[in-house]
Amino acid sequence: MKIPDLAELALRNLRESMLRNSLTTVGISVGVASLVAMLSLGIGLQQLASRRLAKSGLFDTVVVTSRRDLRGGRDEERSGPIPGESRVLDEAARLDIEHLPNVIEAYPDIRFITELRYEDKPHLTMISALPPSAKSNDAFEGMRGSFFSSDTAPEVILQKAFAEELLGKTPSRGAEEPNVADLAKPLLGKELTMRYSQRATGTPQPTYAGASNPADGSLVGASYSVVLQEHKLKIVGVADLDPESMRGPTRARVFLPLKFAESLHVMQRTDLQEITRAVSDQTVYSSISARVSNPAQVQAVENAVKKMGFNTFSLLDVNQSLRTFFKILDLFLLIFGSLALAVASIGIVNTLVMAILERRREIGIMKAIGASDGDVKKLFFAEAGAMGILGGVVGVALGWMIGRIINIGTNFYLKSQSLPPDNFWAVPWWLVAVAIGFSFLVSLISGLYPAGRAARLDPVQALRYE
Amino acid sequence: MATIPGIAAKTDTVAIRSDNLCRHYRMGETLIRAVDGVSLEVRAGEFVALLGSSGSGKSSVLNLIAGLDRPTSGSVVVQDRDLAKLSREELAKYRLHVVGMVFQSFNLISSMTVAENVELPLRFAEVDRSKRANLAHEALERVGLRARMDHRPSELSGGEQQRAALARALINRPKLLLADEPTGNLDSHTGTEIMEMVRELNQQLGMTVVMVTHERALAERYAQRMIFLADGKLIDDRLNVPTSAPGGQS
Numbered sequence: 001m002k003i004p005d006l007a008e009l010a011l012r013n014l015r016e017s018m019l020r021n022s023l024t025t026v027g028i029s030v031g032v033a034s035l036v037a038m039l040s041l042g043i044g045l046q047q048l049a050s051r052r053l054a055k056s057g058l059f060d061t062v063v064v065t066s067r068r069d070l071r072g073g074r075d076e077e078r079s080g081p082i083p084g085e086s087r088v089l090d091e092a093a094r095l096d097i098e099h100l101p102n103v104i105e106a107y108p109d110i111r112f113i114t115e116l117r118y119e120d121k122p123h124l125t126m127i128s129a130l131p132p133s134a135k136s137n138d139a140f141e142g143m144r145g146s147f148f149s150s151d152t153a154p155e156v157i158l159q160k161a162f163a164e165e166l167l168g169k170t171p172s173r174g175a176e177e178p179n180v181a182d183l184a185k186p187l188l189g190k191e192l193t194m195r196y197s198q199r200a201t202g203t204p205q206p207t208y209a210g211a212s213n214p215a216d217g218s219l220v221g222a223s224y225s226v227v228l229q230e231h232k233l234k235i236v237g238v239a240d241l242d243p244e245s246m247r248g249p250t251r252a253r254v255f256l257p258l259k260f261a262e263s264l265h266v267m268q269r270t271d272l273q274e275i276t277r278a279v280s281d282q283t284v285y286s287s288i289s290a291r292v293s294n295p296a297q298v299q300a301v302e303n304a305v306k307k308m309g310f311n312t313f314s315l316l317d318v319n320q321s322l323r324t325f326f327k328i329l330d331l332f333l334l335i336f337g338s339l340a341l342a343v344a345s346i347g348i349v350n351t352l353v354m355a356i357l358e359r360r361r362e363i364g365i366m367k368a369i370g371a372s373d374g375d376v377k378k379l380f381f382a383e384a385g386a387m388g389i390l391g392g393v394v395g396v397a398l399g400w401m402i403g404r405i406i407n408i409g410t411n412f413y414l415k416s417q418s419l420p421p422d423n424f425w426a427v428p429w430w431l432v433a434v435a436i437g438f439s440f441l442v443s444l445i446s447g448l449y450p451a452g453r454a455a456r457l458d459p460v461q462a463l464r465y466e
Numbered sequence: 467m468a469t470i471p472g473i474a475a476k477t478d479t480v481a482i483r484s485d486n487l488c489r490h491y492r493m494g495e496t497l498i499r500a501v502d503g504v505s506l507e508v509r510a511g512e513f514v515a516l517l518g519s520s521g522s523g524k525s526s527v528l529n530l531i532a533g534l535d536r537p538t539s540g541s542v543v544v545q546d547r548d549l550a551k552l553s554r555e556e557l558a559k560y561r562l563h564v565v566g567m568v569f570q571s572f573n574l575i576s577s578m579t580v581a582e583n584v585e586l587p588l589r590f591a592e593v594d595r596s597k598r599a600n601l602a603h604e605a606l607e608r609v610g611l612r613a614r615m616d617h618r619p620s621e622l623s624g625g626e627q628q629r630a631a632l633a634r635a636l637i638n639r640p641k642l643l644l645a646d647e648p649t650g651n652l653d654s655h656t657g658t659e660i661m662e663m664v665r666e667l668n669q670q671l672g673m674t675v676v677m678v679t680h681e682r683a684l685a686e687r688y689a690q691r692m693i694f695l696a697d698g699k700l701i702d703d704r705l706n707v708p709t710s711a712p713g714g715q716s
Binding site: 001002004005009012013016361362364365366367368369370371372373374375458459460463 | 638
């Protein structure tokens with residue numbers, strides 16, 4: 001029998017026992033809905049986490065350090081050139097890294113501890129420089145004030161904890177956390193005075209008793225002096241979240257624009273380490289952050305950078321663990337969601353077995369006038385499949401609604417807790433297709449036994465049936 | 467075999483041949499010999515009536531000829547096909563293309579209209595939709611049911627239902643028409659109407675007809691040959707001059 005005829009006859013038969021078939025289809029719909037609702041939440045949460053992580057810049061960043069930085073002692077340092085002969089992490093190296101495939105930008109990690117004075121009170125803190133691209137970091141999403149007006153502006157953004165310190169609001173146990181808006185209000189537009197050690201080149205070489213200075217003058221370019229400098233900085237923003245939360249003890253609480261920070265020539269830890277190698281006044285960076293276009297390319301970029309003779313570090317492993325976690329979560333949600341569909345499939349078997357009993361004579365007639373076993377089997381399959389597709393479509397719509405309601409409810413709860421709303425739920429197109437396809441497949445499998453039974457019916461017996 | 471004047475001449479071609487045909491059933495400990503060693507031959511174009519009392523095995527023989535059932539032993543060859551050797555799929559094709567069946571209880575599918583019932587075998591034969599409609603109209607025209615084609619079987623009288631069943635049996639232009647008590651559920655007037663149609667098909671199209679009936683008068687009126695069965699055995703096989711045939715006694 002041709003497929004259109006099969007579909008037409010199947011739909012006609014389904015219409016004949018409208019109530020029973022509708023109830024069975026509702027059963028399938030509920031199964032598919034639970035599957036879709038569970039998976040849409042799993043996918044939504046995964047997308048939310050990925051979105052957050054992507055915005056945090058933690059998973060698409062490769063931190064590059066020189067092998068000459070002997071702290072840490074990771075395994076990769078044992079291979080390649082020995083630290084003493086390895087490449088210096090300077091501007092040329094930064095440009096080389098930036099030109100690697102899939103690297104969006106590579107910027108130096110300028111980070112130093114210095115003193116900031118506010119209303120004549122000194123505050124010691126870690127400062128770091130941010131490139132303009134950091135504006136999209138979700139740590140600045142709920143920021144009060146604005147991001148830097150330009151990359152060279154003498155402006156600062158404070159982390160909430162430092163703002164509290166400036167205002168003398170030390171957090172106490174059990175007390176309610178101060179609101180960022182309240183902290184930002186008295187600080188925005190105010191000035192801070194930063195005192196720092198500047199590395200000044202071209203100054204005469206000091207001589208020390210007992211020191212030997214080669215007569216060929218090979219150490220001329222490596223000498224510099226340290227000068228104390230002061231700079232006024234305008235507070236333009238106070239950030240609620242910590243953009244460097246993963247950095248642990250080296251995380252900064254005050255941020256400067258990158259170009260501006262570079263122009264300050266603040267004395268860096270590497271300046272002392274590299275004094276034996278720096279043959280010019282070229283700045284040597286302690287580390288460089290390379291931003292990769294896609295977290296999936298992080299490994300390739302890391303490998304390329306390692307080939308250049310540097311050490312690398314990324315949170316790729318953490319990202320992979322997270323993905324594995326979500327895959328397992330999705331699998332569990334799929335299994336739980338499928339349970340309802342499994343129950344619904346028993347409903348299909350029951351409905352079709354009942355249909356065989358009711359239509360026993362009809363099957364006999366069809367066989368008597370020329371229907372083959374295959375025709376009868378296909379007809380029952382088509383009926384099971386039609387219920388599956390219909391149940392799948394209704395189930396996807398129902399699951400979509402359930403997911404939406406859960407999302408609205410969760411956001412309502414978050415709002416009541418003064419937390420920003422977000423999307424925890426997603427129904428991608430592939431999920432719609434997979435859910436309907438799965439429902440169709442489960443229905444066909446459920447139809448296997450009834451269809452086989454109907455096909456095997458003895459026409460003589462069936463025709464005698466009243 | 468003698469030629470009967472006034473009716474379509476049967477040919478010498480054998481349409482149906484059974485040889486020591488048996489169909490035994492086991493019911494608990496008891497062996498039921500529904501058909502027990504029936505050997506017969508029906509020539510193409512012949513109108514044969516299978517007669518016998520209830521339980522004589524006449525319907526069982528018809529089911530074996532129709533390919534609805536398989537013999538326990540012996541053989542039944544229809545149009546050179548040994549039905550016992552055909553697969554289930556081949557038997558279905560045989561029922562679809564070679565045989566047309568009419569039953570006592572009409573056996574129309576109640577959820578379908580008359581036209582849909584009539585064209586159902588064409589769906590199994592995978593005939594195109596447009597061609598199907600034309601053939602169904604033609605068949606219904608032949609039995610005078612064109613006006614009732616969109617009605618459901620329940621909206622028709624018994625005679626109309628049997629005419630629809632006859633149209634369905636003819637739709638694939640079968641070589642063999644098998645009728646199991648075709649007038650059993652009809653009043654005598656309607657029964658005559660149906661039998662006239664069957665006789666017409668036999669005479670005009672040369673269709674071989676095997677009819678099961680327990681009404682000897684009906685057989686005598688329409689059949690050219692009467693085969694008597696009792697307890698699954700063939701007890702008599704005799705020629706008959708149909709009384710309703712043109713040229714015969716009416």
